[in-house]
Amino acid sequence: MQDSWFNLIHQAWLPVRRKSGILSTIRPAEVVEAYSDDPIMDVEWPRADFQIASYEFLIGLLATAFSPDDHDEWLDLWEEPPSVARLDEAYDPIAKAFFLDGPGPRFLQDYSELEADLQPIERLLINAPGESTIKQNKDLFVHRDQVAQLGRPAAAMALFALQSWAPSGGQGNKTGLRGGGPLVTLVLPQENASLWQILWANTPCGKRVTEKNMETVFPWLAPTLLSGKEKDKVRPGENADTLQCWWGMPRRIRLEFTAVEEGYCDLTEQKENVLVTGWRQRPHGPDYAGWIGEEYSPGVVVHPLTPAYRQKDGAEWLSLHPQPGGIHYRHWVGLVVSTRDGNRLPASMVAQWHSTRAVDCGLTRKGRLLAAGYDMDSMKARSFVESEMPLPGAADEELRERIDHFARCCIDGVNQVWRKLTDAVKNALFDKKNVSLFDKKNVLFDKSVFSNLQHFFISNTEGQFFELLNKVGEAEDDVFFRMAWLKTLKNAVISGFDRTVLLGPETSIGHAERIARCRRQLLAFLACSGKEGRALAQALELPLRERSERK
Structure with missing residues (x-):
């Protein structure tokens, strides 16, 4: 029936x-x-x-x-x-x-x-x-x-x-x-x-x-x-x-x-x-x-x-x-917002909420983003991931565009910094001449090192990112907030490097020198020095330092 x-x-x-x-x-x-x-x-x-x-x-x-x-x-x-x-x-x-x-x-x-x-x-x-x-x-x-x-x-x-x-x-x-x-x-x-x-x-x-x-x-x-x-x-x-x-x-x-x-x-x-x-x-x-x-x-x-x-x-x-x-x-x-080149787009309903619906509902600072799905390895599900994060916005269109632009600068910068940090850790831990970092047969490369490093890095920068997004508009120029973001990144990077790459009594002189060199290079990069450092400054839209003339 x-x-x-x-x-x-x-x-x-x-x-x-x-x-x-x-x-x-x-x-x-x-x-x-x-x-x-x-x-x-x-x-x-x-x-x-x-x-x-x-x-x-x-x-x-x-x-x-x-x-x-x-x-x-x-x-x-x-x-x-x-x-x-x-x-x-x-x-x-x-x-x-x-x-x-x-x-x-x-x-x-x-x-x-x-x-x-x-x-x-x-x-x-x-x-x-x-x-x-x-x-x-x-x-x-x-x-x-x-x-x-x-x-x-x-x-x-x-x-x-x-x-x-x-x-x-x-x-x-x-x-x-x-x-x-x-x-x-x-x-x-x-x-x-x-x-x-x-x-x-x-x-x-x-x-x-x-x-x-x-x-x-x-x-x-x-x-x-x-x-x-x-x-x-x-x-x-x-x-x-x-x-x-x-x-x-x-x-x-x-x-x-x-x-x-x-x-x-x-x-x-x-x-x-x-x-x-x-x-x-x-x-x-x-x-x-x-x-x-x-x-x-x-x-x-x-x-x-x-x-x-x-x-x-x-x-x-x-x-x-x-x-x-x-x-x-x-x-x-x-x-939440598109990338600078327009080749990554948020889901339409998130974009509409951010630009229109939140404004008309009076909820521009109240919303959160829920992102979830299966992390798949072909036919096998590695895990079901789920995360929430704030959705700061503004009723004023010009201010909202400033917030979105500031976010793009911050994310472009943090992506460069994360790549540089992981490269520095790899180079400090492993001698390129003697071991291939990506040789699957070599068990020296421990993925948990970078999983723990990422967790530390994210947990020490995420709060400041959203705090700064909410402050955009408090000043005529956002350079101060970009500098604050760079300082946050610097502190997280150096702390993350030092807690991951440890010096001990058993560390050889050659290895210690390599660690010190990688750390100096990180500091120079975070000071926006050199080619990569200048690229970081450009991503964050910070004023570039005058290059000293060679005598």
């Missing part, structure tokens, strides 16, 4: 926490329930990746079925959120696309039954060990057999996360629309923002889905577009609507459901009468091409929640991905 089928629009399945601390499950339209009395503050999954995936899912629903026509309508709904009934009215027409099970089209699953071996359900989780890892007994940090069965709510979120962020998955198994493991950036508009405020702050204006274009928005409503040499790629405006950027389906998957009298989800520990115990997959799903950087709506490009970059002017736009070392203030340029 249809009543027993699981519909992600009509049934309560999203775990949430209200302001009072009460935990409950809701339908998507109920994100605004009891908004004045006890608003919903956040989703409450036991996994960080499910939290971020839930934001994307709910923002995607709003963008697809309830997007505002323009900024004025967006602002009206920011000030007075819609009712549950109004969201229900918007979501009801698309509910047929959100059955997770049943005889018809299934949410984010292949249009047809698949003949393939049944895979354990835990492999639906991006960070689960793969088949080859298990065969080679290498699942040391992410152990096998942790998840044997999922309830339908957790299975739906795992499926959405995999289809949205799909890494490379072996021969013929395609990556997500944004490539494997994209970086997701979201605006947190203010401290203690409600879930509605977080979702609406990141929802773009634009068109809504119609009955006519339903199949090009939700690809599982029609026969799957197979990839291969003779098959077409999935391109926006050709065989897919741009709204499909929220609902990409690169993998051909069918979930396996089992009815039980009494069972429990291994992730949520909730009681369930239907469990998902496995899934089947076939290769050659839709091959997404040409999406990144395509216009979504005026002022917004695909993907609205992911920063983009290109290697050079005129090159193809690509999605930004998390890298080893995490996300921190050194990435602020490119995540």
Whole structure:
């Protein structure tokens, strides 16, 4: 019977926490329930990746079925959120696309039954060990057999996360629309923002889905577009609507459901009468091409929640991905504002908040940036990284441009300084004549040295960076603040060098001389002396010293 089928629009399945601390499950339209009395503050999954995936899912629903026509309508709904009934009215027409099970089209699953071996359900989780890892007994940090069965709510979120962020998955198994493991950036508009405020702050204006274009928005409503040499790629405006950027389906998957009298989800520990115990997959799903950087709506490009970059002017736009070392203030340029050359762009929704929405909401100094995603090594997830940082801005456009320009100068400078510091440490620790620093066979090079150094460097400079951003505008000229930033960098660099490159009784004279030489070179660089030092001064837009004339 249809009543027993699981519909992600009509049934309560999203775990949430209200302001009072009460935990409950809701339908998507109920994100605004009891908004004045006890608003919903956040989703409450036991996994960080499910939290971020839930934001994307709910923002995607709003963008697809309830997007505002323009900024004025967006602002009206920011000030007075819609009712549950109004969201229900918007979501009801698309509910047929959100059955997770049943005889018809299934949410984010292949249009047809698949003949393939049944895979354990835990492999639906991006960070689960793969088949080859298990065969080679290498699942040391992410152990096998942790998840044997999922309830339908957790299975739906795992499926959405995999289809949205799909890494490379072996021969013929395609990556997500944004490539494997994209970086997701979201605006947190203010401290203690409600879930509605977080979702609406990141929802773009634009068109809504119609009955006519339903199949090009939700690809599982029609026969799957197979990839291969003779098959077409999935391109926006050709065989897919741009709204499909929220609902990409690169993998051909069918979930396996089992009815039980009494069972429990291994992730949520909730009681369930239907469990998902496995899934089947076939290769050659839709091959997404040409999406990144395509216009979504005026002022917004695909993907609205992911920063983009290109290697050079005129090159193809690509999605930004998390890298080893995490996300921190050194990435602020490119995540919040564009780089000087325009080849790194923040996600459209972050850019719109920074330039327009925060101003009209009176929250230019209140917002924070949430950046998260899987750091992938091809098919293997190294880690799920998540970071928050301030989003300082200004209501005055001229002041905001000054802040952004100051940030670019600071980040250009810190990137030069970090490269110089790591080079100095390498040269001080290792003799180039006797050992190759990058010889993988040589175990002298310890990566933890630079991991610890980076942690020290970031923790000793990040606070000052944001403090100075908030001070821009207090003086007519920002040179004083740039000098203060250079002083901060100098202190962190020298302290970091000294605590990493240690002199001891066992240090040879030759090694000690090499350490001293590297330290002197660092000091000269930080004094903006020499070719590299002058480049640092130019990056920070500091006055260059007069070169002394040789006699």
